[in-house]
Amino acid sequence: xxxxxxxxxxxxxxxxxxxxxxxxxxxxxxEMRIEAMELCVTACEKYATNxxxxxxxxxxxxxxxxxxxxxxxxxxxxxxxxTHEVKNLLYMFFGGSxxxxxxxxx
Amino acid sequence: xxxxxxxxxxSPDQLELTEAELKQEFTRTLTADxxxxxxxxxxxxxxxxxxxxxxxxDQTAIHFSLNGNMIPKDSDEGRRQSIxxxxxxxxxxxxxxxxxxxxxxxxxxxxxxxxxxxGEGEAEGEAAxxxxxxxxxxxxxxxxxxxxxxPPKAPKKLANQFxxxxxxxxxxxxxxxxxxxxLEPIPSMIFSANVTQWDIYDAYxxxxxxxxxxxxxxxxxxxxxxxxxxxxxxxHVEVQYGDSITKISKAAxxxxxxxxxNTFDDIAQDFKYFExxxxxxxxxxxxLLPLWKFQYDKTKKLAVTAISWNPKYTDLFAVGxxxxxFMKQGxxxxxLYTLKNPTFPEYVFCSESGVMCLDFNSEHPHLMAVGxxxxxxxxxxxxxxxxxxxxxxxxxxxxxxxxxxxVKWQKDDMDNNSNFFSVSSDGRIVSWTLxxxxxxxxxxxxxxxxxxxxxxxxxxxxxxxxCGTSFDFHKKIDYLFLVGTEDGKIYKCSKCYSSQFxxxxxxxxxxxxxxxxxxxxxxxxxxxxxxxxxxxxDHTIKTPMFVYDLSCAVGDVAWSPYSSTVFAAVxxxxxxxxxxxxxxxxxxxxxxxxxxxxxxxxxxxxxxxxHPIIVVGxxxxxxxxxxxxxxxxxxxx
Numbered sequence: 001x002x003x004x005x006x007x008x009x010x011x012x013x014x015x016x017x018x019x020x021x022x023x024x025x026x027x028x029x030x031e032m033r034i035e036a037m038e039l040c041v042t043a044c045e046k047y048a049t050n051x052x053x054x055x056x057x058x059x060x061x062x063x064x065x066x067x068x069x070x071x072x073x074x075x076x077x078x079x080x081x082x083t084h085e086v087k088n089l090l091y092m093f094f095g096g097s098x099x100x101x102x103x104x105x106x
Numbered sequence: 107x108x109x110x111x112x113x114x115x116x117s118p119d120q121l122e123l124t125e126a127e128l129k130q131e132f133t134r135t136l137t138a139d140x141x142x143x144x145x146x147x148x149x150x151x152x153x154x155x156x157x158x159x160x161x162x163x164d165q166t167a168i169h170f171s172l173n174g175n176m177i178p179k180d181s182d183e184g185r186r187q188s189i190x191x192x193x194x195x196x197x198x199x200x201x202x203x204x205x206x207x208x209x210x211x212x213x214x215x216x217x218x219x220x221x222x223x224x225g226e227g228e229a230e231g232e233a234a235x236x237x238x239x240x241x242x243x244x245x246x247x248x249x250x251x252x253x254x255x256x257p258p259k260a261p262k263k264l265a266n267q268f269x270x271x272x273x274x275x276x277x278x279x280x281x282x283x284x285x286x287x288x289l290e291p292i293p294s295m296i297f298s299a300n301v302t303q304w305d306i307y308d309a310y311x312x313x314x315x316x317x318x319x320x321x322x323x324x325x326x327x328x329x330x331x332x333x334x335x336x337x338x339x340x341x342h343v344e345v346q347y348g349d350s351i352t353k354i355s356k357a358a359x360x361x362x363x364x365x366x367x368n369t370f371d372d373i374a375q376d377f378k379y380f381e382x383x384x385x386x387x388x389x390x391x392x393x394l395l396p397l398w399k400f401q402y403d404k405t406k407k408l409a410v411t412a413i414s415w416n417p418k419y420t421d422l423f424a425v426g427x428x429x430x431x432f433m434k435q436g437x438x439x440x441x442l443y444t445l446k447n448p449t450f451p452e453y454v455f456c457s458e459s460g461v462m463c464l465d466f467n468s469e470h471p472h473l474m475a476v477g478x479x480x481x482x483x484x485x486x487x488x489x490x491x492x493x494x495x496x497x498x499x500x501x502x503x504x505x506x507x508x509x510x511x512x513v514k515w516q517k518d519d520m521d522n523n524s525n526f527f528s529v530s531s532d533g534r535i536v537s538w539t540l541x542x543x544x545x546x547x548x549x550x551x552x553x554x555x556x557x558x559x560x561x562x563x564x565x566x567x568x569x570x571x572x573c574g575t576s577f578d579f580h581k582k583i584d585y586l587f588l589v590g591t592e593d594g595k596i597y598k599c600s601k602c603y604s605s606q607f608x609x610x611x612x613x614x615x616x617x618x619x620x621x622x623x624x625x626x627x628x629x630x631x632x633x634x635x636x637x638x639x640x641x642x643x644d645h646t647i648k649t650p651m652f653v654y655d656l657s658c659a660v661g662d663v664a665w666s667p668y669s670s671t672v673f674a675a676v677x678x679x680x681x682x683x684x685x686x687x688x689x690x691x692x693x694x695x696x697x698x699x700x701x702x703x704x705x706x707x708x709x710x711x712x713x714x715x716x717h718p719i720i721v722v723g724x725x726x727x728x729x730x731x732x733x734x735x736x737x738x739x740x741x742x743x
Contacts, residue, residue: 022313025297076306081298089297093309099301105294 024099025091036062036090040100044074048095051075058102066104073101140165366447373397377445377719382735390689392696392737394682397719398448400425400729405439410723412463413712418471420716421445422452425729428460428479430709435460435479440486443729445717455486455493467515467524475526475538477510483528483538485545497545499538504547506530511575517584529589531573535599551599553591578621582628588645590618590633598645611648613641620663626670634663640675642687652691656683662710664720669741674720676700678707682722684738695738700730 021041026033039061047054055072062070066088073080076097088104143165148157177184367374377397385392405427412426427439438461441451459480467473472488476495482505484495499505508531515526516537525539533553539546553574573592580586585601586608594614597607614635624630630651634640636659641650658677666672671687680701683694701708701724710723718734 017310017314022309024309025299027295075301077302079298079300081296083294083296086293086295089295091297091299093301093306096310097303097306099306101299103297106292 019095022093023090024093025089027087027089029087032066032088033090035065036102037092040090040092040102041094044094044098044100051098058100062102062104069106070102070104075099138165140167142167362450363446366449370398370448373448377717377733380733382737385735385737388737390686390695390737392684392735392739394684394696394698394700394720394732394734394738396700397731397733398445400443400448400451400731401727402439402441402451402454405441405727407436408439408460408727409707409725410709410727410729411438411461413710413721413723413729414464414466414474415712415715415721416442416466416471417468417715419444420714423712423714423721424464424466424474425723426461426464426476427727428462430725438478440464440474440476442488445731453488455495457484457495462509463512465513465515465526467526469518470524473515473524475513475515475528477513477528477530479509481506481508481510481530481532483510483513483526483545485540497540497543499545499547503545504536504549506532506534506536508532508573512577514577514579516579527577527579527587529574529577531575531592533573535574535577535589537601550601551589551603552605553589553597573617575617576619576621578623578631580623580628581625588621588623588631590621590635592617594618594635594637596621596633596643609645611643613643613650614639619661622663622665622673624665624670625667630670632663632665632673634660634675636660652687654683654685654692654694656681661708664711664713666713667715668718668739672738672740674711674713676708676711676722680706680708680724682708682711682720682732684734686738686740689740696735698732700732701728 021037023033023037028036039058043054043057043061047057051074055074058074059070059072062072071082076099078099080101082101082103082105084103084105090102091100093099147160149160150156151158177187179185179188376395380395382393382395408427409429410425411428411430412424414424416422416424422442422444424440424442427441429435438457438459440453440455440457440461442453443451457476457478459478459482461476462479463477465475467475474486474488476484476486478484482499484498487496490496506528510528510530513526513528515524518524519539521541523539523541525537527535527537527550529535534549535551535553537548537550539548574589575592576590578588580588587599587601589597589599590613591597594612594616596611596613596618598609598611599607613633614637616635616637618633618635621631621633624632629644629646630642631645632640632642638655638657638659640654640656640660640663642652643650654675656675656677658679658681661676661678663673663675666674669686669688671689673685675683675685677683680699682696682698682700684696685694689695700722706728707725708722709725712721713719714721718739719731720734722730722732724730
């Protein structure tokens with residue numbers, strides 16, 4: 001019993017610890033990267049239960065700020081191969097279990 | 107007659123009426139009735155055999171009548187006349203007036219619709235007006251008629267009253283051109299990845315570890331000794347995806363090496379495999395095979411002042427550049443070359459003052475001690491990417507007041523602090539210790555020139571100091587070391603005694619350029635000087651064991667690391683001499699001109715600790731590597 005409690009604590013712990021946004025790969029310029037990262041964090045926190053809405057929010061905001069057309073994928077387990085415009089890709093983890101991939105390609 | 111007030115005159119037979127009668131108003135009506143037409147015309151009607159009153163009266167009153175003789179144009183007579191008139195006009199234009207009148211008449215004939223009574227008066231006016239028009243028309247008709255006889259008896263056109271000419275223009279319009287342009291496609295790259303829950307977890311764990319590590323690093327001092335890390339990793343940089351040059355720096359380095367290997371392929375082959383077969387025929391003589399030549403643009407004006415091989419990486423060697431000329435002192439450089447890349451140095455360090463000597467720390471091969479012409483010493487850390495020395499002495503911290511001629515590292519002292527010694531013309535031998543990121547100096551010994559105590563002002567006794575120009579530490583006996591001075595003496599000293607020498611050797615007539623202990627034979631050392639001689643000593647004996655006169659100032663001498671009897675000396679005339687005492691005690695086994703230009707002096711020579719090559723530096727900043735032929739490499743049995 002204690003073990004499972006500890007396990008739960010550990011899980012909660014690591015979730016808490018690992019919830020910071022971690023950029024896995026990005027070739028955006030510094031400012032763009034920071035903005036995009038903040039936006040993703042905001043969107044994921046706001047629509048924690050609905051990936052689609054979060055993705056929609058991110059995509060629309062990015063389109064407005066940086067031009068069309070952006071694509072956003074949010075999920076917990078997926079594989080992808082994409083073509084993106086140079087210096088317009090952000091791939092990051094957030095919230096311990098979410099992965100967000102944002103790229104521009106018209 | 108009483109009519110003075112009235113404005114109007116009276117005629118005599120005017121009726122006289124009263125005023126009332128004058129003002130009387132009479133109504134008169136105007137009718138179209140002819141007042142003169144009788145109203146009581148009676149006519150006899152035979153039908154009814156009686157006189158009857160005629161009701162309808164002819165009310166028309168004819169004011170004017172004129173009989174005309176106009177005939178319609180289209181009638182036969184009219185046509186005949188018009189034809190006649192046209193033929194007559196050709197001959198005599200005088201008859202135009204007649205024609206005009208005829209024409210006018212002809213035209214007027216068309217207007218017979220007008221009421222004769224009222225229109226007659228105007229008809230003449232019209233005729234006059236029409237005469238003018240008719241004149242024009244006649245002219246037109248003339249033109250038309252003159253043209254018409256050409257197609258004879260063609261139907262006569264009605265000539266234009268106004269002279270119309272048709273004109274048409276078509277404007278030129280620019281021909282259409284096709285223009286097209288195509289933009290370059292936006293550069294794009296493909297990216298793919300796979301993400302699963304455990305990937306995310308692992309990534310986070312890694313990141314946390316990194317953060318912790320960096321926190322620890324901040325706490326500890328940066329100058330931690332890292333002996334595990336390889337010193338020659340250029341890209342100790344986090345992968346930056348933005349800058350593509352740094353990404354490929356490692357690849358570029360490897361590619362550069364490969365290109366160099368290809369370019370200098372034959373040299374590399376020689377280096378590894380070539381053994382001069384002619385040595386068998388040469389008896390005991392040997393040769394030096396020139397291999398790579400190292401040079402760098404910015405050191406063209408500088409002379410090689412020091413060479414030192416790295417103890418750990420046996421293909422890496424450091425070269426110090428400066429100037430021996432007292433008058434021409436400029437900048438100094440330290441370049442580190444590797445045999446793998448003869449075209450470009452691996453490391454480049456610039457300094458304000460000329461470099462006079464350098465030495466690698468054998469325990470910490472990334473540390474390099476350098477002595478400068480201005481008396482400073484510095485330590486360069488090759489692990490750090492900066493081109494500035496990690497530590498540098500200054501006037502405060504006890505630098506020498508004269509050029510530092512030699513530096514040598516010692517073993518780490520008891521506190522594990524690295525320390526090195528330096529000797530300089532100011533007569534001091536100073537030990538520098540690296541204590542907590544600072545260079546701390548300590549005067550080990552002062553070279554007092556014997557018998558030269560002078561009387562200074564105020565009765566002080568001044569001791570003139572001899573100028574140390576070279577020194578060497580004994581390999582085994584830690585405290586024992588030799589110092590050569592500018593006046594040719596060699597002092598045997600001990601680290602323990604700071605004021606007294608153990609022994610003095612009257613070695614040379616000029617400054618002692620290099621002193622070196624034999625690596626195998628513990629009592630033997632060698633010294634060379636600008637007085638053209640190289641001398642070999644036993645430190646227990648006052649006189650040299652061997653003396654070699656090389657007929658030219660000797661710049662440097664070095665023992666070989668593989669044999670206790672082999673050593674090389676270089677002279678300022680560009681020759682390198684290799685001696686083997688085992689084989690020939692009096693003559694060099696090899697005397698070879700190494701440098702191409704005669705004006706170029708060789709300044710230093712060093713043996714590679716592992717490979718059978720020597721490296722020679724000259725005054726123009728070139729380094730030449732030479733391979734020793736087998737005869738020179740004979741190991742003692």
